Amino acid sequence: MRKILVVGAGQSGLQLALGLQSHGYEVTLMSNRTADEIRTGRVMSTQCMFHTALQHERDLQLNFWESQAPKIEGLGVSVAAPGSWGEGPAARAIDWVGKLDGYAQSVDQRVKMAGWMDTFAQRGGQLVIHGAAVGDLDYFSRTYDLVLVAAGKGELVSMFARDPERSPYSEPQRALAVAYVHGLGPRPEHPGFDAVRCNLVPGVGELFIMPTLTTSGRADILFWEGVPGGPLDVFNGVKDPAKHLSLTLELMEKFTPWEYARATEVELTDAGATLAGRYAPTVRNPVGRLPGGGLVLGVADVVVANDPITGQGSNSASKCAAAYLASILEHGDKPFDEEWMRATFDRYWDTAQHVTKWTNAMLAPPPEHILNLIGAAEQLQPVADRFANAFNDPADFENFFYDPEKTEAYLASAAGA
Known part of the structure; x- marks a missing residue:
């Protein structure tokens, strides 16, 4: 039986750990938080997963919330008329909605990761609650056949060098601000089905609205992406969730009044329902070298981190976990050497390169x-x-x-x- 260590309990780490576990591998999962700490903590993302990524979860029978989460059947795009804000209510220059062939869904990662982590432990997986440093991995690499790093933030990422040819941006291209709310009304002009709404405000940024399932049931995510230094870049240092929501709504009233009109009654879903930050989109070398000479393989956004403007983070994480799982299963009992690691990443990059190219294009005017x-x-x-x-x-x-x-x-x- 092969022993595999997965560091990081997000979409990719947990999906991969549960997938390996279902095929009889001896899997250890390291997380810096318990399931309860995740469940009661702050929101982590704005996940909206489309059909292919959801199917990877179904294939592993991990789609525990499929019947509860809203079925997102469309994706709408609205473009604010340039220069229309400031003099009066902003107008829409463009407004449409496309129908998805297979529905999308969003499950708050606090719900999903906590649930999956409990499942991993119940199925006999070894769960280690500990923040991992490079020194820890140096020790562990001698006792495991393969070490996978799926923790996309912190010290461990520094082991994976930035790939300048695949990383055109060295600075964050958007300032991100997220609020999970109850009480959002429907879009009156497109009744009948749930849709993700992409509102583009040229030169200023984007507002995304998506239905989700959170810890308190059905909710909606209000997600601003602001051009750094522009009028949406006002969330830095805002610690009070109520202040965060009021800023979100003020900006909606000014730049996207058609969305604000259905948000006048909203309230935050819980005390941890807001998130703000920014990061530079980066592709990294997939193989990390430990001080003692051991090698580790980076997973998902450790090695390919795109801006969330195209909503691909959870989708990419699911696709990466599926590709890596297939490569591990196919490899049998041969050693997980550097050549295998690079080939495994290349298999994922076949799909990830399209996400990176498209996302970087959407960040530019x-x-x-x-x-x-x-x-x-x-x-x-x-x-x-x-x-x-x-x-x-x-x-x-x-x-x-x-x-x-x-x-x-x-x-x-x-x-x-």
Whole structure:
């Protein structure tokens, strides 16, 4: 029986640990917090998982909350008319919603990670509650066949060198501010199904709204992404959750009044319902070398950390865990050497590269052909639907998004269809 250590109990670490456990591996999971500490702590993310990522959870029978979580059947895009704020209520220049082929879902990571961690322990997994330092891993690497690092923050990440060729940004491109709320009303113009809402405010930032399942049931996430130094970059140092929510709503009233109109009755879901921060999108070398010469393999956002503007974090974590699980199972009892580690990461990068390319493109001001594409989706429902479904499979953007000629050809064929 092969012994594997997984450090970090997020989406990827837990999914991988539970997957290996189900195939008879002896798995140790290290977490710096207990399940109860996670459950009662602060929100950690703005996860919205699309069909492919959800299917990886179903394949492992880990979709414990599928019947309770809202079914997100669409993805809507609204663009504020440039310059419309300031003189009066901001207007929408573009507004549409695409239908997803398979529904998406969001489960608060406090609910999911705590639940999965309890399941791992109940199934006989060894759970070590301890923050891991590089020195700890140096010791453990001698007693395990493979050490996987899935803790995306802190000292351990420094073992994985930044890959400058794949990391065009060295500074954070957005200031992030999240609030989980109860009491959000529906969008009156699109009744009948739940949708994620992407509100683009050119030159200022983005507001995302998504239905979720949290510790107190159904809720919605209000998520601002602000251009650093701009009018949305006001959450730094705000510790009071009530102040955080009031700032969120003030900005909605100014820049996205159509969303503010349904948010006048909202309240925070709990005392830990807000989060703010920023980080530079970074791709890293997947193999970390320990002082004693041992090697460790980085997982998910340890090695590919994208800005959440495209909502891919949990999706990428699920896809990475699925790819790594398959590589480990296929490898049998051969040693997990550096060559295998790099090949395993390359297998994940096959899909992750499309996420990174698309996310980095969305962080930059959109070129004219992208504006044309987003505008055309308002008139052409198939364009709206294809754009929405590319959130599930970002590789499809290669066919109609980056190259102005491909975009033009696609729009011409969609208009003629």
